[in-house]
Amino acid sequence: MEATIRKDDDKHITLILDGRLDTSVTPQTEREVEPLFNYTNCEVVIDCSRLEYISSSGLRLLMVINQRCRANHCALYIKGLREEVQDVFNTTGFVHLFDFK
Amino acid sequence: MRKRTRSFANRLGIWIMAVLIVMSVIIMGAVYWVTRDTMAHEAEERYQSIVLHSNEKIRGVLSDVYVAAINNIDIIEHDIDDPDKLQEHLERMVSLNQYMSSCRLIFEPDVFPKKGHNYEIYAWKEWPRAIHSKQMNETHPDFLIHSWYKPAFEKKEGSWTPPYFDRAASQQLTVTYLIHLHDHQGRKIGMLGADVSLNWLRERHKEIDEANHRLYEKGISAKSYCFVIDKDGNCLIHPNEDRVLKENFWEITARSSDMSDDEMARKMMKGESGICKLTSGDDRLWVFYSYVKYAEWTIALVVPEEIIYHKGNVMAAIILAVFFIGLLIIYFSIHSVIARHTKALMRFATATEEVANGKFDVELPAAKSTEVTVLRSAFTHMQASLSKYIEELKETTASKVAIEQELKIASDIQQQMLPKVYPPYPERGDIDIYGEVVTAKKVGGDLFDFFIRDDKLFFSIGDVAGKGVPAALVMAVARSMFRSASMSHTSPQRIVDSINQSVCQSTDSYMFVTIFMGVLDLTTGHLLYTNAGHEAPLLIGIDTRFLPVHNNIPVGLRTDWEYDEQEVTLHPGESLFLYTDGFPEAMTIDNKPYGKQRMYDEALRLSDERLDACTFVKTIRHTERTFVNFIPQSDDISLLAIKYIGPHKRAYYRRHLTLANDVQEVPALAIFVGGICEDMNFNELATAGVNLAVEEAVVNVMNYAYPEGTHGDINLDVYAADDKSITFELRDFGEPFDPTEVATVDVSAKAVKNRPIGGLGVHLIRHYMDSVSYERKDEENVLTMTKLLLPKNLKLK
Numbered sequence: 001m002e003a004t005i006r007k008d009d010d011k012h013i014t015l016i017l018d019g020r021l022d023t024s025v026t027p028q029t030e031r032e033v034e035p036l037f038n039y040t041n042c043e044v045v046i047d048c049s050r051l052e053y054i055s056s057s058g059l060r061l062l063m064v065i066n067q068r069c070r071a072n073h074c075a076l077y078i079k080g081l082r083e084e085v086q087d088v089f090n091t092t093g094f095v096h097l098f099d100f101k
Numbered sequence: 102m103r104k105r106t107r108s109f110a111n112r113l114g115i116w117i118m119a120v121l122i123v124m125s126v127i128i129m130g131a132v133y134w135v136t137r138d139t140m141a142h143e144a145e146e147r148y149q150s151i152v153l154h155s156n157e158k159i160r161g162v163l164s165d166v167y168v169a170a171i172n173n174i175d176i177i178e179h180d181i182d183d184p185d186k187l188q189e190h191l192e193r194m195v196s197l198n199q200y201m202s203s204c205r206l207i208f209e210p211d212v213f214p215k216k217g218h219n220y221e222i223y224a225w226k227e228w229p230r231a232i233h234s235k236q237m238n239e240t241h242p243d244f245l246i247h248s249w250y251k252p253a254f255e256k257k258e259g260s261w262t263p264p265y266f267d268r269a270a271s272q273q274l275t276v277t278y279l280i281h282l283h284d285h286q287g288r289k290i291g292m293l294g295a296d297v298s299l300n301w302l303r304e305r306h307k308e309i310d311e312a313n314h315r316l317y318e319k320g321i322s323a324k325s326y327c328f329v330i331d332k333d334g335n336c337l338i339h340p341n342e343d344r345v346l347k348e349n350f351w352e353i354t355a356r357s358s359d360m361s362d363d364e365m366a367r368k369m370m371k372g373e374s375g376i377c378k379l380t381s382g383d384d385r386l387w388v389f390y391s392y393v394k395y396a397e398w399t400i401a402l403v404v405p406e407e408i409i410y411h412k413g414n415v416m417a418a419i420i421l422a423v424f425f426i427g428l429l430i431i432y433f434s435i436h437s438v439i440a441r442h443t444k445a446l447m448r449f450a451t452a453t454e455e456v457a458n459g460k461f462d463v464e465l466p467a468a469k470s471t472e473v474t475v476l477r478s479a480f481t482h483m484q485a486s487l488s489k490y491i492e493e494l495k496e497t498t499a500s501k502v503a504i505e506q507e508l509k510i511a512s513d514i515q516q517q518m519l520p521k522v523y524p525p526y527p528e529r530g531d532i533d534i535y536g537e538v539v540t541a542k543k544v545g546g547d548l549f550d551f552f553i554r555d556d557k558l559f560f561s562i563g564d565v566a567g568k569g570v571p572a573a574l575v576m577a578v579a580r581s582m583f584r585s586a587s588m589s590h591t592s593p594q595r596i597v598d599s600i601n602q603s604v605c606q607s608t609d610s611y612m613f614v615t616i617f618m619g620v621l622d623l624t625t626g627h628l629l630y631t632n633a634g635h636e637a638p639l640l641i642g643i644d645t646r647f648l649p650v651h652n653n654i655p656v657g658l659r660t661d662w663e664y665d666e667q668e669v670t671l672h673p674g675e676s677l678f679l680y681t682d683g684f685p686e687a688m689t690i691d692n693k694p695y696g697k698q699r700m701y702d703e704a705l706r707l708s709d710e711r712l713d714a715c716t717f718v719k720t721i722r723h724t725e726r727t728f729v730n731f732i733p734q735s736d737d738i739s740l741l742a743i744k745y746i747g748p749h750k751r752a753y754y755r756r757h758l759t760l761a762n763d764v765q766e767v768p769a770l771a772i773f774v775g776g777i778c779e780d781m782n783f784n785e786l787a788t789a790g791v792n793l794a795v796e797e798a799v800v801n802v803m804n805y806a807y808p809e810g811t812h813g814d815i816n817l818d819v820y821a822a823d824d825k826s827i828t829f830e831l832r833d834f835g836e837p838f839d840p841t842e843v844a845t846v847d848v849s850a851k852a853v854k855n856r857p858i859g860g861l862g863v864h865l866i867r868h869y870m871d872s873v874s875y876e877r878k879d880e881e882n883v884l885t886m887t888k889l890l891l892p893k894n895l896k897l898k
Contacts, residue, residue: 056797056862056865060861088793
């Protein structure tokens with residue numbers, strides 16, 4: 001699992017998730033996305049096009065990101081969900097919690 | 102690098118040569134000195150005799166002339182008054198005497214007044230015979246110019262004059278014997294002079310020199326020469342004519358720095374004869390000198406030392422050369438003789454190498470000497486022996502290979518008797534069996550066997566007393582009897598009894614077999630067993646222990662022994678571990694046995710891990726191998742593990758995974774589940790779903806079942822009883838927790854935003870699995886999840 005934060009410009013930040021986001025890697029990934037919360041008043045996009053798998057702990061991490069971005073007045077979007085992950089989002093109702101691009 | 106060696110011939114040759122050379126040097130030195138001295142002595146005598154001979158000759162000549170003068174003096178005095186007659190006498194004297202060159206009569210003044218104041222008659226000889234005479238007077242006053250006349254006249258007796266140059270007639274170096282003439286009254290009136298020309302003497306010494314040069318001094322640069330001196334040291338004869346009468350020997354010797362020639366001159370003056378060795382510059386000279394009486398001369402022969410020793414040196418050189426050539430001949434003869442004889446050794450070496458290469462019938466070289474003959478016969482003997490031994494070795498090896506081959510076949514047959522396909526019943530989920538036999542020899546006496554009939558597992562393990570082929574044969578009998586008896590009986594007691602009868606009949610050499618035999622009812626786990634003298638098996642489970650066994654005697658000893666049987670019920674998950682005594686009795690190198698206690702402790706430790714039969718056998722076997730430090734075993738070892746899983750686990754597909762309660766195990770779980778999904782041919786969506794559901798269930802247990810910080814196992818059994826569904830059974834010994842009681846989560850758009858995080862995992866399990874059930878059983882939480890193998894979940898074919 002790799003989480004990469006890419007700054008496109010002053011107002012656009014992209015978080016790229018690559019691999020399997022299962023319970024074993026979630027704590028590590030949580031530490032890796034910490035710098036994301038330094039940005040305020042910008043647009044954060046989570047690029048999930050390479051995210052192969054997500055477990056409930058992964059979903060929980062996404063919820064944490066969602067809440068903290070909101071606290072920073074950032075707009076959060078998710079893009080590029082693969083079918084299997086999309087299915088999880090559907091199943092858990094997470095489709096209602098996020099905005100998609 | 103190979104050290105350079107010299108051949109024997111060479112070395113012996115060199116040694117002999119060294120000794121010969123030392124001896125020769127000594128001998129040659131002695132010979133050289135003796136030869137040189139002898140030759141020198143010879144030369145010395147020769148030259149001495151030449152000088153003496155010459156001396157004699159001079160003396161002879163002078164005495165002839167002297168005698169003639171004496172003899173004629175009377176005749177002349179008789180006719181002294183007749184001068185003309187006197188002239189005749191003189192002419193006669195000259196003609197009669199060979200060596201008298203001339204003669205004269207010199208008269209005192211006025212003896213013959215008629216003839217003038219001075220008167221002298223002179224007669225001489227002209228070569229060869231003509232005799233002339235003339236009278237001399239004032240016009241030819243020959244005698245007056247000679248200084249010698251007056252002193253001689255004064256003397257009382259006749260005497261020889263010193264040499265003088267005769268200008269009157271012969272024009273030659275001359276000496277004269279003068280004797281007084283008396284008149285009839287006895288008065289001295291003059292002198293008769295008999296002349297001797299020294300020309301003959303010069304010629305003679307020249308001849309002597311030439312003869313010496315020719316005869317004795319050939320090939321030598323230095324030459325000998327003669328000279329004659331008179332008593333005053335004047336040189337009379339010398340090869341160098343310029344020195345005659347001009348040089349004085351005494352003066353020459355006095356001038357030279359050498360003292361020995363002065364001594365020689367002194368001796369010469371005293372009229373002695375002898376030999377003197379002089380040094381003149383670099384040359385050493387030998388001077389042989391002899392005093393001539395009457396004339397008072399000394400003849401000297403000067404011989405360079407080189408000439409004296411020349412002959413000796415030449416002789417010595419010839420001897421040396423002959424010796425040297427002789428030595429060379431000896432050396433080469435020795436060398437060739439030895440080389441010829443040792444050549445045989447080289448040929449032997451070549452032959453030996455060929456023998457070493459396996460050519461035993463190689464032709465041995467012929468022997469010429471006794472030593473080589475001995476060697477040759479020893480070699481022949483060795484060849485014969487070697488050939489014989491090799492033949493025997495070949496036969497032994499061939500028969501050994503044959504035996505090995507038969508043993509190999511026997512071993513193969515025996516191995517084929519043993520069950521060898523594991524798992525043996527892959528279609529059955531209720532039993533897991535693994536066994537292995539490691540024989541110490543090629544064929545062993547251990548056996549085990551099992552088979553299932555009517556849902557009953559018949560199994561046995563045994564150990565034949567003894568090893569090798571006989572043991573294997575007894576084992577084969579026991580095994581076939583086990584099989585045939587098990588076909589008609591279900592009671593181990595009966596079966597063992599049948600085996601006992603057959604073994605008793607088939608062996609009369611007290612070859613007994615210890616057997617543990619059991620019949621396990623796979624539906625109930627009820628086990629009936631009979632132990633015939635075998636080791637008590639281990640029952641591994643919640644209460645790991647040795648199975649209690651009765652003390653029945655081994656089979657094959659007594660036909661009338663009544664075996665009894667015992668019973669126990671196996672719970673699902675419990676295992677029976679059977680072994681032969683070779684296992685606990687495995688020894689370390691210092692004879693420390695592995696032991697039953699250690700085996701029990703290891704089994705107890707492994708019981709917690711709930712290993713499958715194969716892993717258990719291999720793990721416990723490894724503990725024994727490690728303990729004995731992998732030294733080769735001395736006894737056969739058979740191990741058989743039978744794990745009773747239970748009737749409901751019957752499945753055609755079965756996988757098991759044990760996890761620790763640590764989320765870091767999740768990737769391993771993902772791989773495990775991924776493999777199962779692959780086996781089930783799930784499509785990607787179903788694979789992701791099953792993965793997620795199992796992970797959520799496992800993580801749930803990890804997070805909540807065991808108290809934080811404590812270790813606990815999570816067992817995941819996966820099985821498919823048919824091709825309709827696959828079941829994931831998750832078991833743990835943690836706190837009782839029923840996830841199915843967790844309330845369903847509302848995932849609608851309206852609800853989701855307000856709900857707390859939690860319960861999502863169970864929601865996902867429910868979503869992705871087709872049925873989920875929970876039960877608390879024997880202190881275990883058992884969560885069973887089933888996924889149907891519906892077409893929508895499977896990959897398109």
